[in-house]
Amino acid sequence: MNSGDETASALGRPWRAPHDHSGPTFVAGRGAWLVDRDGHRVIDATSGALNVFCGHGVEQVVDAYVSQLRALAHVDMSQGLAEPAHLLADRLRDLPGHGGDRFFFANSGSEAIELAVRISSLYWAAVDSTRTDIITFERGYHGSTALCQSLSGLPQTSTIEDRCGATVRHLTFGELAGAELRWPQAREHITAQLRSLLADRAVGTVLVEPFLNVGGGIRLPEGLLGDIRRICDEYGALLVLDEVFTGLGRTGAWFAHEHEGVRPDLMAFSKGLTNGVCALSAVAADEGMLERLPSGSIVSYGHTMSASAAACAAASATLEHMRESGAVSAAREIGTRLLGALSRELRGADGVVDVRGHGLALSVELDGTDSAENVQRVAYDLGAYTRQQGSTVMLAPPACLSGEEEDRLADHLVTAVRKVVAAR
Template identity: 30%
Template sequence: MDSSAFRNSHVARNYDPLPVMLARGQGAYLWDVEGRRYIDMMSAYSAVSLGHAHPRILATLSEQAQRLAVPSRAFCDDRLGPFLDELCKVTGLDAALPMNSGAEAVETAIKAARRWGHRVKGIADPEIVVADGNFHGRTTTIISFSSESEYRDGFGPFMPGFRAARFGDLAAFEAAVTPNTAAILVEPIQGEAGVIVPPDGWLAGLRRLCDERGVLLLLDEVQSGLGRSGTWFAFEHEKVLPDGVMLGKALGGGVLPVSAFVAKSEVMDVFTPGSHGSTFGGNTLAAAVGLEALRVIRDERLVERSQALGARMLQRLNAMRMPAIREIRGRGLWAGVELDPRYASAREVCESLIDRGVLTTATHRTVVRLAPPFVISQEDLDLALDAVEAAISTFDAPRDVGDAAAVADQQLEA
């Protein structure tokens, strides 16, 4: 499918979107400019977990925008306190520092870990241990410890101070921790890598390791948090409490960029006035929307809905026996369908899904990601999964290895 007709010459080419021109969204549906309706199976990478145009979120957005939106953190306001109180309540942690994007929340966590390493542990050059295959954003600090060449190519020099270990391998992390280690920073489930779920007990093992070595455990739950994995936070699956957690995406209710670093007092207390900040981070409008997003998740029992619908989705996906499917991975209402590249690329399947009235996206050429809004009906979920099965089933014969490589190269150049 040719996407060139959908390109605008003034738009930077840092994305290669699928060839569909969207104009409207409501609940779990999206409509294109011609009025055709699609089932959203992506949720904007979990940013729209509550659904498009949620009425309570829109009402809060409108009401607060007419009262006070961005007064600057140079002053106090009546919305930030209640928002951060609720964040600490749901996470079980002590203090929160609001930002905008998920990457900013991760940058905040990195700064906290380094200052904690300097001031609490007395480390001259604090290090942070991360996981291979990680994705925490695309800022220059974060790509310095990415293991994906496409995120790093041409953007050096890179920042030192990071050591990588194999995701899910406790022994590898034990070996990577040194006297200079201030923190371990990982995703409890790796989203961009293809919805990679670690072995049972891995997070609990990291918690024990951090306690034994006097190291902080920092978890990036920007995608996995706020119900996506079937619990409020993915760390709850192993009943661990991190020293700090990064949140974002769904926190903005699908309408604003809202993120936060939430941590224990001993970690957050390293920040002093002027040591960190953001013009828009924690603005009054964002705080009001963020608080309402948390209340909607609680009041509408969306975590429980994610768990129940997620079980159904994974059951149906695991029942799909097709040669093009290599593996099904997932937790909660979040799954990755790993394809055999000899049969099809993930992009080809996603383009085929457009014609079947379903929208989602691919990662690393071989994985179709499925993460619908929590408000999706069981009927629509089943319709979308029917479409996924039908789309993949059309790729029923292996291609010549050279042809498969050519398709991959064409997609990389697009």
Template identity: 25%
Template sequence: MSQSDTLFDYKHIWHPYSSMINPIPCYSVVSAKGVYLKLTNKKNIIDGMSSWWSAIHGYNHPVLNRALKKQIKKMSHVMFGGITHPPAIALCRQLIELTPKKLDCVFLSDSGSVAIEVAIKMLIQYWQSLGQKRKQFLTIRNGYHGDTFAAMSISDPDNSIHQIYNNLLPNNLFADAPVSSFHKKWQKSDLISFKKIIEENSLKIAGVILEPIVQGVGGMNFYHPAYLKKIKKLCDNYSIPIIFDEIATGFGRTGRLFAFEHAGVIPDILCLGKAITGGTITLAATLTSRHIADTISISQAGCFMHGPTYMANPLACAVANANIKILKTNKWKIQVSNIEKQLSKNLLPLIHYPYVVDVRVLGAIGVVECSHLANVFLMQKFFVENGVWIRPFKKLIYIVPPYTISVAQLNKLTNVITQAVNNRSLFI
């Protein structure tokens, strides 16, 4: 990238969660292949983030590329209102086949946040159809569900990146987050807060929404499957639908195809995104039951009131179909299992380092929680200079590598993390 391009980017382009006055410098990527990102200076760095959880098979995968090329010769996009097309039909068939039998109605949208908005609107309209004006949602603290308004309203109001919008957002209900971790003993006390809120507000709650097992940006916490099972039972007791946000965890990331499988429960609405296209094009899906879909359809409106311009984009649907066909070979199970073993071996010993307070591993997710905030600018610079791409967040250094990563490449990632947590100058 030329000096003029670098300066233009710095002055005019707003990057995620970035200041326009004093932005953190960006690294220019000119191409990507396998697990490597190639920078302008021709340096190759290993991507430990899978482009925010999405590029599960790495970059420039031949099967995914072929699907895109084949589809673009036919049409890149067509409106979905009053029109349908084979890629969308094939994708919805596959999604229904992959998910529990109960989830047999699919709404395709164009991003994870929108999939959450769709789920929320579905339940508001569902209750309207039943003659009830339920608008509040119940969730747990430390959650994150996206950056659009309804999604922000169900993300942690005090400990999240959306705190500055609190006065503008709908007033939802937040129970204490569970403290029983995935690999430790289940504590019944985890349920007290949630049980109290649902009992006192059962006639006001439109739905419950959770990130199953893994809470993402809110803290990268892995909670006990028993908690999810108990929550589902409470929801059933009070006939309150439950939404599972699997946008980050879906398609194998936790070692199961979907994280809710760890608890053996089934949601009433399921939101999918990120890895659905293997990290190629944005796409998301919201799946629900026939009962909820039919109830919405007999509402005063007579239909579900939502319709993104690029929903069911044929290119995205075509590559999502190819991605799911790769997953159906089940190689991901072995890949993720091997990654989990290697992350456990390499990262768990870091608990003994002075700036580390906890280390967590589940499937192809590794988290090192530190006692001090990361200096994002210095730490990213350190990572890039050492040949890896890892984006720290607050006190967390975490990796979600592509499933296709090799033993040597993963060792490189964990070795550089080890060096980072041993370097006080990289923290605030």
């Protein structure tokens, strides 16, 4: 793997030590490929920052963005709106499994989560002010603003103490690990905890990621999301889905909740919305829930660049491109084949704890973080840029992979795992 020039660069990198410049520096991206500054070409199995779902350099999206920049880049959303924001909201409402009737725009996934949590607090302030608490998964990740960090129980986000007013209660997998996380016992374990936490009527909101991305690339047990919806209904709690990663095709459906026929009360989504061209996120809200807010209730949340005309134009073009290219069904088909190939070659192999996935979110869990780091490094040299999260190596490639690229990617990862394990 090439590395940055530590002495020359003034760049500080979030998530890393202040002077860490390790890792590749890229100069170009096209389709499923990235080129680093040594000219080494790799298949981008990280889809940018998991958001370049249709592949790098989609002309239709870039052109829509640039021509909107020329026509009108932005106006202040608190005063008026640009036409592309209306058009995008209407397009989103027409998507299968759109998860809501009204769309609010922000920039990052973290901001969309903040917005969704604020709408849920506004709801509870109006409906029952005692229900202030929020349930999340301990291994859930909801972003890096102070509020979002406080929603997660992951150690890497616990850098600010006592960050938000709401009390957050966590669902945990207990002693369950690896493939056990998909067993019916895991489903029962979580639903029992959820019921007991909801029995305390202080909880009003349950926030769930359908696939625990940063928490280890974990696919939730089948049926669990449906159970969570039913239990929320039983206890009158709001279900907020964090589809920042899973939304817009990643799991082989437009939104992951479609797999279980679940409808959320609120849903945040972002990655993939502009295919990585610019920042944009959204919250879909259920009209029935919004109608219970007193008239004149104000969602006091917005940013300078919220609902930017150019970003909304890029998003509309992305949705159009996704429809025309059949990206969502491609994600489902490629993901199924990749999971089959990786499972055949690696399940039960030395050093491998688990192979799992959903659509184009695939995880190979190894028996240690060092091994995962080494696999990522060796795979890079072979020609595949993967994502490492603790002891897991994740593949989240774009849906534009050709058959040949798909085979290469699986082959590079399998070879890397075998080499690393054999060298120990």
